[in-house]
Amino acid sequence: MKKTLLFLATTALIFASNGAELMEKNCASCHMLTTPKFHQLPDLKAPAMDAVVFHINLAMKEKQKKIDFIMDYTQNPDASKSVCESNKVAQFGVMPSIKGKVSTSDLEKIAEFMLLNYPTKPFVSMITEMQNNDKMNALKHSPFLINSTRLPHMTKLLIQNWDKAALGLSKEQKEKLLLVRNETLSKIKKIKNELKMLEVEVSEAMIDREDPKSLEKQLDEISKLKLEATKVHLKCIADTTSILSEEQVAYLLPFWE
Numbered sequence: 001m002k003k004t005l006l007f008l009a010t011t012a013l014i015f016a017s018n019g020a021e022l023m024e025k026n027c028a029s030c031h032m033l034t035t036p037k038f039h040q041l042p043d044l045k046a047p048a049m050d051a052v053v054f055h056i057n058l059a060m061k062e063k064q065k066k067i068d069f070i071m072d073y074t075q076n077p078d079a080s081k082s083v084c085e086s087n088k089v090a091q092f093g094v095m096p097s098i099k100g101k102v103s104t105s106d107l108e109k110i111a112e113f114m115l116l117n118y119p120t121k122p123f124v125s126m127i128t129e130m131q132n133n134d135k136m137n138a139l140k141h142s143p144f145l146i147n148s149t150r151l152p153h154m155t156k157l158l159i160q161n162w163d164k165a166a167l168g169l170s171k172e173q174k175e176k177l178l179l180v181r182n183e184t185l186s187k188i189k190k191i192k193n194e195l196k197m198l199e200v201e202v203s204e205a206m207i208d209r210e211d212p213k214s215l216e217k218q219l220d221e222i223s224k225l226k227l228e229a230t231k232v233h234l235k236c237i238a239d240t241t242s243i244l245s246e247e248q249v250a251y252l253l254p255f256w257e
């Protein structure tokens with residue numbers, strides 16, 4: 001009994017150190033293997049290993065599927081298969097294939113090791129905090145009257161899933177969607193700029209102890225602009241979903257949050 005346990009412990013150790021070494025040798029030149037610090041994120045050549053496994057875990061549940069995915073992606077990388085956000089993949093450039101450079105049995109050891117050791121707790125805390133900050137910031141600078149998380153921001157969702165085979169956007173759909181995106185973004189940008197100036201005017205007037213009655217014109221204008229932005233947002237959702245099939249909308253649905 002003791003012997004078996006010892007044997008198991010030693011093989012597990014050999015297995016683990018093997019995976020770590022293989023990963024260090026074959027992946028570390030691009031993927032950071034330690035937890036990235038917030039300030040390091042903009043300088044990374046590729047997503048940190050923490051981020052890679054974090055996204056794999058979001059996209060699939062079964063361990064074997066995850067292993068198969070890692071084995072396939074590293075040998076036949078393609079933006080359409082990626083579990084990361086399409087805009088991030090475009091930013092980094094698709095991973096070069098390591099086919100022929102790493103044996104499949106070594107790759108399997110790497111995959112096992114990855115799933116066992118990533119994502120690290122500090123990374124998960126950091127990413128959760130970043131996501132919460134993003135949500136708070138979006139809310140702080142929102143020009144919309146309705147900020148329910150149930151109301152999706154289609155342009156953002158689409159950009160994150162743009163190249164994915166699972167969404168399957170056709171070239172024609174992409175062209176139409178880009179038109180909707182550009183129109184929406186330019187209108188919202190204009191409204192946001194106008195709102196910002198009006199808000200500065202109002203807050204400065206209040207600091208100067210002016211009578212709120214003198215600000216009615218500005219307040220009217222602010223409410224009109226927010227109404228307009230909300231209409232643009234709703235129209236964007238309607239226009240976008242009319243270009244997508246029901247299956248495509250259903251695919252995006254779980255990302256609405």
Ligand code: HEC
Pocket residue numbers: 023026027028029030031045046047052055069070073074077078079081082083084088089092093094095096098102110
């Ligand atoms: C020459 C640089 C480079 C090397 C070496 C490299 N990668 Fe990558 N990898 C990237 C880049 C860039 C991305 C992000 C773009 C993408 O997803 O294709 C990426 C993404 C990935 C992804 C995420 C796929 C997704 O869903 O987008 C996995 C999994 C991955 N790498 C595994 C590995 C493993 C395992 C190794 C080592 C055996 C490795 N990579 C070595 C550059 C590299």
